[in-house]
Amino acid sequence: MAKTIGIGIQDFEKIITRNVFYVDKTLFIKEWWESMDDVTLITRPRRFGKTLTMSMVEHFFSVEYAGSKLFENTNIWKDCACRTLQGTYPVISLSFADIKEVSYEQARKKICESIIDIYNKYAFLAEDDTLGEKEKTYYNALSSDSDDAAITISLRRMSEYLYRRYRKKAIILLDEYDTPMQEAYVNGYWEKLAAFTRSLFNATFKGNPYLERAIMTGITLVSRESIFSDLNNLEIITTTSNKYEDCFGFTEEEVFSALDEYCLSDKKEEVKDWYDGFIFGHKADIYNPWSIINFLDKQQFSPYWANTSSNSLAGKLIREGTKQVKDSFQQLLDGGSICTEIDEQIVYNQLNLDESAIWSLLLASGYLRVKNRRTEKTAYSGWRQVYELEITNYETKIMFRNMVKGWFASSASNYNDFIKGLLADDLKAMNAYMNRITKTTFSYFDSGNRPSEESEPERFYHGFVLGLMVTLEDRYIITSNRESGFGRYDVLMEPRNAQDAGIIMEFKVQDPEDEKTLADTVKAALQQIEDKEYTSVLEARGIPQSRIRKYGFAFRGKTVLIGSPLYSL
Known part of the structure; x- marks a missing residue:
């Protein structure tokens, strides 16, 4: 009879004692221990068993579980040498998984509280002769309000205290180390948190004479310069590494x-x-x-x-990304692939400046996968690795589609009315609804760094194109910024059904020097469609000119005017 399925259980002891469905990954313990690495950092996407693995390691090694029978029917127990290690080391285990605060002060406080929990767990160390009087004073005084010097040295000191008690160096386990990092980037306190965690990690993992070994897990590899600058004893295992390749997932x-x-x-x-x-x-x-x-x-x-996640960082990077980022994302959503360089070390404070860093993060997070990779020779920098990326699977594609729909949630009614007007070729309705949409969602697509009337239309209409594609993908193949005729059109909608019209859209920001009114800008956009022969791609697919609609969109700040050759302005 098949075992009961237990949902959301991340505690190894619960998995075993409840006898629920479990895929045995205990041989990770043997592989890791025999590697002899000092500090191991393992990155995997969320929900891939990182937390359960850390719980498994803690239950195996910790002196708290000496003599435990949890492993008796697992693969690791078949190894006699490994059996002798069970329950023989003091273990310091903590997690940053729930540190998702909106300010540095709150994030620091929660990190400190997680350390205080460790001190409370081993409170008996301050109740006997393990510690001297001054050490007991430090131990009992430590709190989330302690200064940085006291907090950043706290895990190293706990390692020493445990060594005195058990005469064994400590194994330190830190789960989801980068969760606060991501939140710090999203909420704008990256530099402060990076400085604090750098000091904490250096004291804990480098030059700690009471550290036996350590494991850190996370989704991303935060750049060495940011928080690991002094850790030269770090073994880094990313999704491209061969070590532990079948131990997660x-x-x-x-x-x-x-x-x-x-x-x-x-x-x-x-x-x-x-x-x-x-x-x-x-x-x-x-x-x-x-x-x-x-x-x-x-x-x-x-x-x-x-x-299982808000996917807030992925959404932020794409929604606030450049025209090129949105074009690439649309290509991915349309079932295609993109080619880019990848840097597995994520520099969070550079994400808004480096497009390849965005794709690197989405790859590490599991949203994209490597379809192919190749080495290319460049004119200036020698050789480089180019990765061809695509959306991981159908589940992830659905997530991205829903994310795009969510961008327009606050103006869903207006947006849907615009779609109805577009399909009905109702220019008056399109203008009314489009101007309502821009007022409610325009700035949402700007990067937020230096919002400007000039940059917002570019970001907005590319987000708008993505929304169109998700909403109308059953009726149209929608592409943007592709070559046709003698240039690159902004939006092309190729009908899937013979009864629907083909549609070309050209977006143009008003140039006050050349265009006195928005009507002049619309005419310039429509003239560009003619001059560049953007309709040629639709005609090549059998759609006659009589069934192709052309629209010029003129922007001045948050004001929009839409025109067509069939309507006088």
Whole structure:
């Protein structure tokens, strides 16, 4: 009989004692221990078993669980040498997973509270002869209000205190180390938090004579210069590394075996389309565990993994990105791929300046996957690695579609009315509705760094194009900024059905020197459609000129005027 599915259990002891569905990953312990690495940093997308793995390691090594029978029926217990390690080390285990604060002061306080929890757990150290009187004073006085000097040295001191008690150096486990980093970037306090965590990590992980070994996990590899500048003992394992490639996530063999166990063998191909696509090291066909477990439980397809997070950072980077970022994103949503360089070290405070950094972060987060990679020779810098990226799977594509729809949620009624007006060729309605949309969502698409009347239209209309594509993808193939005739059109809508018209849109910001009114700007946009022969791509696909509509969009700040050759302005 198949085991009961337990949803959301990230505690190893609960998994084993409740005897729920579990894919045995205990051999990670053997592989990690035998590697002899001092400090190991492992990055994987969210919901890929990082927290459960850290719980497993803690239960295996911690003196608290000496003599535990939790591992008796697992793969690690078959190794006699590993058995002797169980329950033999003091373990310091903490997580930054829930540190998602909007200010530096709140984030620092929660980091401090997580350290105070460790001190409270081992409060008995200050109650006997393990510590001297001055050390007991420090121990008892430590709080979230302590100064940076006291806090940043606190984990190193705890390692020493535990060593005195157990005569063994400590294993330190830090789960989701980068969650505060992402929130710091989104909420604008990156520099302060980076300085604080740099001091904390240096004291804890470098030159700590009471550290046996450590594991850190996260989604991204924050750049070494930002918070790891002095850590030369760091073994970095990213999604492209071969180490531990099958220790996080489910392999296809594990997934298909589970489907057989739960009488779902006929769903293998659909499950593969929905949830496969992740690649770690050389290991392809990795599935995200969260979606698989939920599918086994509910036996219906849904974007389970994509719905477990607000995806706020991904949305921010794309929504506020440049025209090129939005063009590339549209290409991905349309089922295509993009080519870019990748830097696995994420420089958060450079994300708004470096397009490749955005794709690097989305790759690390699991939203994109590597379709292919190649080495190219460049004229100036020698050789470079170019990655061809695509959306990971169908589940992720649904997540992105819903994200785009959410951009227009505050003006959904106006937006939908604009779509109706566009399909009906109702220029009056299009103008009325478009001006309402710009007033409610225009600045939402600006980067926020230096908003300007000149830059906002570019960002807005590319976000608008993405919204069109998601809403009308069943009726139109929508592309933007592609070559046609003698130039690049802004928006082209190729009908999927013979009864629908083809549509060309050209967006133009008013140039006061050449165009006295918005009507002049509209005429210039329409003339560009004619001069550049943008309709040629539609004509080449069998759509006659009589069934092609042309619209010129003129912007002046948040004011819009839309015109067509069939209507006088």
